[in-house]
Amino acid sequence: MASASALRLSEISPLIVQSEIRSMSVECDRMGGVNLAQGVCDTGVPAPVAERALAAIEQGHNIYTRLDGIAVLRDAIAQKALRYNGIHADPESEVLVTSGATGAFYAACLALLNPGDEVLLFEPFYGYHANTLRAQRAVPVAVPLENGNWAIDFDRLRRAITPRTRALLINTPSNPCGKVFTREELAQIAAIVEEHDLIVFTDEIYEYFVFEGAQHVSFATLPGMASRTITISGLSKTFSITGWRVGYLIADRSVLGTIGYFHDLTYVCAPAPLQHGAAAGLVALPDEYYQAMARDYQSKRDLLCGALTRMGLTPSIPAGAYYVLADASRIAGANAREKARTLLAATGVAAVAGTAFFAEGRGENLLRFCFAKREEDLQRACDLLGKL
Ligand SMILES: Cc1ncc(COP(=O)(O)O)c(C=O)c1O
The missing domain is CATH 3.40.640.10 (Type I PLP-dependent aspartate aminotransferase-like (Major domain))
Incomplete structure (x- = not known):
C-alpha cells in the first residue's frame, strides 16, 4: 500500500470542489423533494x-x-x-x-x-x-x-x-x-x-x-x-x-x-x-420541433416565475436557457448555501446557491431554479413553494 504522503493531491485539487448543484441534488433525493437545482432535463427523447x-x-x-x-x-x-x-x-x-x-x-x-x-x-x-x-x-x-x-x-x-x-x-x-x-x-x-x-x-x-x-x-x-x-x-x-x-x-x-x-x-x-x-x-426534426420546445419552456418559465414572485422571491426573468435567478433575501440563512438548505427543508424544493455562479463574496442573496422539468413536477414544485 502506498504511504499516505505518496497520495498527495495536485496543487490545483483544492480549487476543484464538488459542485453545489450535485450536493443539493443528493440532499434533495434523500428528502424525496423536487429537484430544481440541476438541469437534468427529464423530458422525453424525440x-x-x-x-x-x-x-x-x-x-x-x-x-x-x-x-x-x-x-x-x-x-x-x-x-x-x-x-x-x-x-x-x-x-x-x-x-x-x-x-x-x-x-x-x-x-x-x-x-x-x-x-x-x-x-x-x-x-x-x-x-x-x-x-x-x-x-x-x-x-x-x-x-x-x-x-x-x-x-x-x-x-x-x-x-x-x-x-x-x-x-x-x-x-x-x-x-x-x-x-x-x-x-x-x-x-x-x-x-x-x-x-x-x-x-x-x-x-x-x-x-x-x-x-x-x-x-x-x-x-x-x-x-x-x-x-x-x-x-x-x-x-x-x-x-x-x-x-x-x-x-x-x-x-x-x-x-x-x-x-x-x-x-x-x-x-x-x-x-x-x-x-x-x-x-x-x-x-x-422540422423547425416546428424547436419552436414548440421554446414555447413549452417559455410557459414553464412563466409558471415558475409566477410562483417565485408570489412567494416574494423576485425572479430576474430570463430571455433564454432554462434557469431563473431569484432574490432570496427573505429566506433565513447567513449565506446563499444556508438559504438553499432552509428552502429545501421548508418546502422540499431544491435550488442552488447563487454563489456557485459568482466570484468569491458575490451572489449571496440569489438562488438559481431550473425549469427543465416535466410539467407535473414543475407544478408540484410551484405548489410546494407556497409553504414558504
Ligand atoms: C452553459 C452550459 N454548457 C454546457 C453544459 C453541458 O453540456 P453537455 O451536456 O453537452 O456537456 C451545460 C449543462 O448544464 C451548461 O449549462
Whole structure:
C-alpha cells in the first residue's frame, strides 16, 4: 500500500470542489423533494433520435468512430449550423463531434491555452467553465454583468484585459441568468477582441431556448470573427439526452485537428450509436420541433416565475436557457448555501446557491431554479413553494 504522503493531491485539487448543484441534488433525493437545482432535463427523447440509436446498436455501430465523429453527424451539424446559425463550416475539416459541450470546451482549452493564460468570463458564469480553466492551470477572470438586467459594462470589460489575457468566453443564452446576447453587444465585444487579438470560446448549448422577441446570434457570424471563434454546442438540452454525451464544436481548420487530438486523448470519441441517434434527430426534426420546445419552456418559465414572485422571491426573468435567478433575501440563512438548505427543508424544493455562479463574496442573496422539468413536477414544485 502506498504511504499516505505518496497520495498527495495536485496543487490545483483544492480549487476543484464538488459542485453545489450535485450536493443539493443528493440532499434533495434523500428528502424525496423536487429537484430544481440541476438541469437534468427529464423530458422525453424525440422518437427519431431514440429509434435510430437503438437501431444503430443492433446494426453493430458499437465500436470507436473516427476521432472527429461519424460523417453523417458532421454533415448534419454543418447543415444545421448554416441553416440555424448562419455559420459556414466544412464537415470534413471544421466540425468536431465531442463528448458533450463539456468535452468540447475541455479539449479546446487543452489545445489553445497555456498555464497562466487569463480567460474572461461574464459573471454570473457557469461553474464548469471556471473549473475547466482552473483544471488546466488557466485563470478565469470574472467580468460582472450589471445586477438584475445583466447589461455589459464595456469599460469594466476593457479594464479586465491584461497582457496575460488570451481568450474571452460568451455563453449565450446564458446559464444561470438567461441573458441572450444581442447582435449590438456582440459587435462591441468583437471590436474589443479584435483590438486585443483574443480567442473567443462560445457556449451555445441553449441556442434553441430563446423566448419572446429574443434572437440567438452566433458570435462566429459577426464580420471577421469566425477565424478566432470556437463555437461550442451540443444535443444534450435540445434532445433531452444529457446522459448521452454528444456535443460538437466548430473551429477554423488550422486548429480543429489539434483540438481533435486532445479530445481523442481524453474521450476517444462520443458514443458511437448515440452519434447516429443525434444525426437522425438533426436530419429528421422540422423547425416546428424547436419552436414548440421554446414555447413549452417559455410557459414553464412563466409558471415558475409566477410562483417565485408570489412567494416574494423576485425572479430576474430570463430571455433564454432554462434557469431563473431569484432574490432570496427573505429566506433565513447567513449565506446563499444556508438559504438553499432552509428552502429545501421548508418546502422540499431544491435550488442552488447563487454563489456557485459568482466570484468569491458575490451572489449571496440569489438562488438559481431550473425549469427543465416535466410539467407535473414543475407544478408540484410551484405548489410546494407556497409553504414558504
Ligand atoms: C452553459 C452550459 N454548457 C454546457 C453544459 C453541458 O453540456 P453537455 O451536456 O453537452 O456537456 C451545460 C449543462 O448544464 C451548461 O449549462
